[in-house]
Amino acid sequence: MIEVQDLAVAYGHGRREIAAVDSISFSVGTGELVSMVGPSGCGKSTILYALDGLIKPTAGRILIGGDEVRGIRRDVALILQDAGLLPWKTVRENAALAMLLQGIKEDIQSTLETLGLSGFESRFPGELSEGMKRRVGIARALALHPRVLLMDEPMANLDSLTRERIQNLLLDLWNTLHFTGVLVTHDIEEAVFLGHRILIMSPRPARLTEVLENPEAGSVDYRGSKAFHERVAYLRTKLGAVES
Ligand SMILES: Nc1ncnc2c1ncn2[C@@H]1O[C@H](COP(=O)(O)OP(=O)(O)OP(=O)(O)O)[C@@H](O)[C@H]1O
Ligand SMILES: [Mg+2]
Structure with missing residues (x-):
């Protein structure tokens, strides 16, 4: 579905x-x-920006479907x-923004309901908890009914309980909607909980150091298992080694 071939990206010139x-x-x-760490x-x-078509590769190409x-x-x-x-737009307006930009006219209500945001449609971001704000961000993306969902640290800077809830929510959504996803995260446990494969990147310029198979991911019970903890420990060592 997504094929990245010899992708290179450089910023600036000369x-x-x-x-x-x-x-x-x-x-x-x-x-x-898949998770990317x-x-x-x-x-x-x-x-992710290159996958989303926001920036042009310097070399190589990306195919989707x-x-x-x-x-x-x-x-x-x-x-x-x-x-x-x-901040000056309501929950409903914020969630509908990507649809609006793409010229899609559709009711956002069912997406807001899926994300537990009904009753909050007319609130402004400043009136929401951090977890709710993230759910509005997820609603905005899901309203497009995407075949591919790219996620750039969607759970960063959340308290651990809210983070786990949103991880479970994403898992639920994936189990019902079966989108193809790429999740970038700094959180090793999150990468292992959600990614069927984990792409481990080198320091800049990013190269692929290793692809870790993680076939058990996809169920909420995985978090408590021995395989989960072993893979987290492995990834922690691996990333520690990369960073030193
Ligand atoms: N618009 C830009 N112009 C010049 N350099 C940039 C630009 N955007 C990013 N960079 C540089 O490119 C490199 C990669 O940035 P990128 O944001 O993709 O890293 P990242 O892995 O997402 O980092 P983080 O984990 O901190 O989010 C960084 O060294 C950054 O300084
Ligand atoms: Mg980043």
Whole structure:
């Protein structure tokens, strides 16, 4: 479904050029959810922006459903770290924003209900808890009924209980909607809980260091299992080694 072939991305030009991503290839199968982890500043967000068609690769190409990505498209949605809510717009307006930008006219209510936001439609972001704000960000992306959901640390800076609830919610959504997903996260347990495979990236410029198979992911009980804890420990060592 997603094929990334020799992707390279650089920012700036000439002597100021910064290589952010260096010749990465990977694929994500239809309905598969993969996690991506790596040191801060290594180029993870850059990869997601390229997948979303927001920035153009310097080299290589990205195919989604067999078509080369050349700009933003209706079947691909991106969730940003801080949910990207506009403070002067209500929950309903914020959730409908991506639909509006893509010219889609559809009722947002059922999506708000799925995310437990009914009753809060007319509230403003400043009146919501952090967890609710993230759910509005997720609603905004899901309202597009995307085939591909790209997530850039959607649970960052949440308290651990809220974080776990939203992880469970994402798992539920994935189990019902079967989207193809790429989840960038700094949280090792989150990467293992949600990703069927875990892409481990090198320091900048991002290269793929290892792909960790994690076939048990996809059920809420996985968190308590021995395999889960072993994989978390492995990944922790691996990332510690990469960063030192
Ligand atoms: N617009 C830009 N212009 C120049 N350099 C940039 C730009 N955006 C990002 N970079 C650089 O590219 C590199 C990769 O950035 P990116 O945001 O993709 O990293 P990241 O892995 O998402 O980091 P983090 O984990 O901290 O979110 C960084 O070194 C960053 O400084
Ligand atoms: Mg980032």
